[in-house]
Amino acid sequence: MHFLHALIEGSRAAFLSIRAHGLRSFLTTLGIIIGVASVITVVAIMNGLSSNIRGQLDDLGSDMVTIRAYTTPDQELLGFRNKLSDSDFRLLQSKLGQVEQISRMMPAFSLGLSVSYGRSSTQTQLLGADSAYQNVVRIYPQQGRFLTAQDDLKRRRVAFIGHSLIQKLQLPANPVGHYISLSGDWFRIIGVAEKRGSLFGFDQDNYIITPFSTATAINGPDNLQVEISYRPKPGADAAQIERQVRSLLRAKAGLSASEPDHFELVSSEKTKAQFDKVLDSVTWVAAGVVGISLLVGGIGVMNIMLVSVTERTKEIGIVKALGATPQFILLQFLVEAIVLSLFGGLIGLILGYGFAALMSLLMPGMPDALVPLWAVVLAIGFTSVIGIVFGLAPAIKASRLNPIDALRFE
Amino acid sequence: MTVPVIQLQQVGKQYEMAGETFHALSDVSLDIHANEYVAIIGPSGSGKSTLLNILGCLDTADSGSYLLSGNAVASMAENQLATLRNQQVGFIFQSFNLLPRHSVLQNVMQPLVYRLMSAAERERRALAALQRVGLFEKKHHLPNQLSGGQRQRVAIARALVTEPAILLGDEPTGNLDSKTTADIMQLFDELHRQGHTIILVTHEQEIADHCQRVLRMVDGRLVADQRKQSHAGVLESAEQSMLQHTNNLASATRLLV
Numbered sequence: 001m002h003f004l005h006a007l008i009e010g011s012r013a014a015f016l017s018i019r020a021h022g023l024r025s026f027l028t029t030l031g032i033i034i035g036v037a038s039v040i041t042v043v044a045i046m047n048g049l050s051s052n053i054r055g056q057l058d059d060l061g062s063d064m065v066t067i068r069a070y071t072t073p074d075q076e077l078l079g080f081r082n083k084l085s086d087s088d089f090r091l092l093q094s095k096l097g098q099v100e101q102i103s104r105m106m107p108a109f110s111l112g113l114s115v116s117y118g119r120s121s122t123q124t125q126l127l128g129a130d131s132a133y134q135n136v137v138r139i140y141p142q143q144g145r146f147l148t149a150q151d152d153l154k155r156r157r158v159a160f161i162g163h164s165l166i167q168k169l170q171l172p173a174n175p176v177g178h179y180i181s182l183s184g185d186w187f188r189i190i191g192v193a194e195k196r197g198s199l200f201g202f203d204q205d206n207y208i209i210t211p212f213s214t215a216t217a218i219n220g221p222d223n224l225q226v227e228i229s230y231r232p233k234p235g236a237d238a239a240q241i242e243r244q245v246r247s248l249l250r251a252k253a254g255l256s257a258s259e260p261d262h263f264e265l266v267s268s269e270k271t272k273a274q275f276d277k278v279l280d281s282v283t284w285v286a287a288g289v290v291g292i293s294l295l296v297g298g299i300g301v302m303n304i305m306l307v308s309v310t311e312r313t314k315e316i317g318i319v320k321a322l323g324a325t326p327q328f329i330l331l332q333f334l335v336e337a338i339v340l341s342l343f344g345g346l347i348g349l350i351l352g353y354g355f356a357a358l359m360s361l362l363m364p365g366m367p368d369a370l371v372p373l374w375a376v377v378l379a380i381g382f383t384s385v386i387g388i389v390f391g392l393a394p395a396i397k398a399s400r401l402n403p404i405d406a407l408r409f410e
Numbered sequence: 411m412t413v414p415v416i417q418l419q420q421v422g423k424q425y426e427m428a429g430e431t432f433h434a435l436s437d438v439s440l441d442i443h444a445n446e447y448v449a450i451i452g453p454s455g456s457g458k459s460t461l462l463n464i465l466g467c468l469d470t471a472d473s474g475s476y477l478l479s480g481n482a483v484a485s486m487a488e489n490q491l492a493t494l495r496n497q498q499v500g501f502i503f504q505s506f507n508l509l510p511r512h513s514v515l516q517n518v519m520q521p522l523v524y525r526l527m528s529a530a531e532r533e534r535r536a537l538a539a540l541q542r543v544g545l546f547e548k549k550h551h552l553p554n555q556l557s558g559g560q561r562q563r564v565a566i567a568r569a570l571v572t573e574p575a576i577l578l579g580d581e582p583t584g585n586l587d588s589k590t591t592a593d594i595m596q597l598f599d600e601l602h603r604q605g606h607t608i609i610l611v612t613h614e615q616e617i618a619d620h621c622q623r624v625l626r627m628v629d630g631r632l633v634a635d636q637r638k639q640s641h642a643g644v645l646e647s648a649e650q651s652m653l654q655h656t657n658n659l660a661s662a663t664r665l666l667v
Contacts (some may be wrong), residue, residue, distance in 0.1 A: 002526075009523050020511035234457065318507050321468055322568070323496020325489050333477040403495070404468040 010331035032344030032383040035297020039351025039379035047370045065230040070264035082262035085227045096235035103132035104295035106215045117169040128215020136229040144176035159187040163195045164205040215334030233373040298386040316398040317406030326399040337391035345380035414441040421474035423546045432627040434460040447602045448609045449618035452627035466501045500569025504581040508553040515549040539571040559590035
């Protein structure tokens with residue numbers, strides 16, 4: 001009964017005090033808002049980015065392996081540049097047993113290539129690929145068809161285009177059969193790929209794929225650069241295939257045991273592992289930023305609380321003279337600190353979430369804001385503890401003083 | 411004779427200052443009865459405020475005993491002291507000590523917050539107290555919207571609202587001009603007539619002149635305790651006539667039996 005009374009009256013007094021000291025309450029809350037909002041924003045963005053990237057890596061398919069030329073830094077210093085050739089591809093194609101699909105691709109050999117249709121033109125990248133490429137990489141046509149073996153054989157000037165070129169070149173809704181100009185050469189559009197969206201703000205649908213032979217002809221045989229991709233048969237031993245690839249390619253290049261590989265094998269598993277490593281270090285940096293935000297918020301709260309000690313000590317002296325018990329005073333201050341902390345935390349949460357949502361709206365490719373519970377608990381918990389400790393500590397001290405000493409406190 | 415409201419016996423208080431012990435109060439013994447109107451005077455540093463703070467339980471004595479309405483203050487725990495301050499003492503400060511951001515009404519209701527009392531009852535009593543000091547109209551003002559005299563009236567209302575056994579004023583007119591001082595003293599006189607026990611600390615003779623009894627302090631000691639002859643005489647004759655009545659009553663009873 002007595003405690004209930006003290007709780008009700010203490011809370012009433014706390015709310016009265018919060019309202020009466022509007023500026024102080026606002027500034028205290030502001031510190032907490034800043035701390036919580038920044039934590040939530042950073043964590044939401046980090047979380048969203050990583051889940052987005054993981055999702056996209058999963059889309060690539062976990063079992064695809066790409067073999068590409070690799071030049072060690074030492075070799076690079078000496079002016080070497082390793083290459084894989086069409087004959088490497090043919091060797092693997094004929095010798096690799098457990099492989100379901102294997103394809104070769106000439107990577108973007110002319111970046112910033114100009115393509116035009118009618119009066120519109122844009123920059124794009126041109127790749128050369130064979131007909132198996134779509135099954136390995138899993139790019140499927142939304143309209144028309146992918147390249148065929150016939151296209152490759154006859155070195156046809158045909159183009160399979162990424163989805164965003166329709167808009168960029170103001171092509172008709174179904175552009176199959178229309179011609180586009182690539183540095184003065186005309187290519188017939190045979191198909192449009194399904195949309196892939198963007199990653200880190202990079203458009204992934206801005207490309208043109210032509211038959212491998214056509215690309216070779218345009219690029220000239222000297223500049224031939226081949227990337228080989230394959231997909232193991234279901235249940236096949238991926239490591240064994242990799243060993244086979246390695247020995248075949250090394251034997252063909254005549255490398256001695258001490259020489260390093262002139263190629264590298266990239267699987268999306270490996271990419272994922274690398275990405276996780278990067279993500280880990282980014283997370284540490286973010287944790288630092290979060291820590292600093294919390295510290296700044298915490299110091300803000302601390303300052304306001306400590307600055308008002310004189311005023312509050314005097315106030316405590318007055319109410320002690322009027323008959324307030326130490327418990328009552330502490331209860332009032334506790335309620336006040338908790339209410340301010342929770343209120344600030346809630347506003348910070350809403351603001352932080354709002355910022356994160358705004359970011360994902362403004363940045364193309366950013367996913368929806370995701371806020372994990374631990375971030376909420378951490379942010380609100382930390383600032384609340386600071387608010388409560390620094391709000392209560394002076395009150396504890398003052399409530400133990402003789403009223404007359406509290407009244408004289410300067 | 412009735413039991414005194416205040417009984418002090420050999421009360422002492424020391425402070426350590428720069429390694430030296432300073433005796434703020436030494437060996438003060440004193441009785442004050444209900445409805446007395448007492449002034450404590452003396453030069454600054456004589457210990458008169460220290461004495462008043464101890465009487466109001468705002469400070470505690472280092473030695474001696476103090477009974478307030480029969481409660482032994484020296485042996486009390488902090489919570490009991492708080493209850494005593496709340497129920498027995500109305501303290502009025504020189505600098506008013508109102509809560510600056512609370513309205514006049516909230517300030518006057520404040521001491522009742524520490525009692526089991528409904529908010530409606532608190533407000534009713536606070537309004538009645540404001541009525542008594544003539545500030546009913548200003549109930550929603552903030553202290554800084556009032557004059558010094560009005561603020562002191564609010565403080566007096568706050569002291570009165572708990573119906574305390576003693577009203578203590580530490581230089582209650584020290585911050586006020588002479589006109590306002592006269593008004594406030596008139597209020598104290600009236601409260602005394604209504605039956606309140608009032609103890610004022612002052613260094614002004616004019617204030618002390620309002621009181622029936624003047625305690626003079628020098629260097630922490632009580633050096634004089636003067637009762638005004640007129641008042642004392644009235645009291646004495648009242649006592650005698652009461653004795654007379656009691657005797658008459660006793661003989662009448664005997665006759666009846």
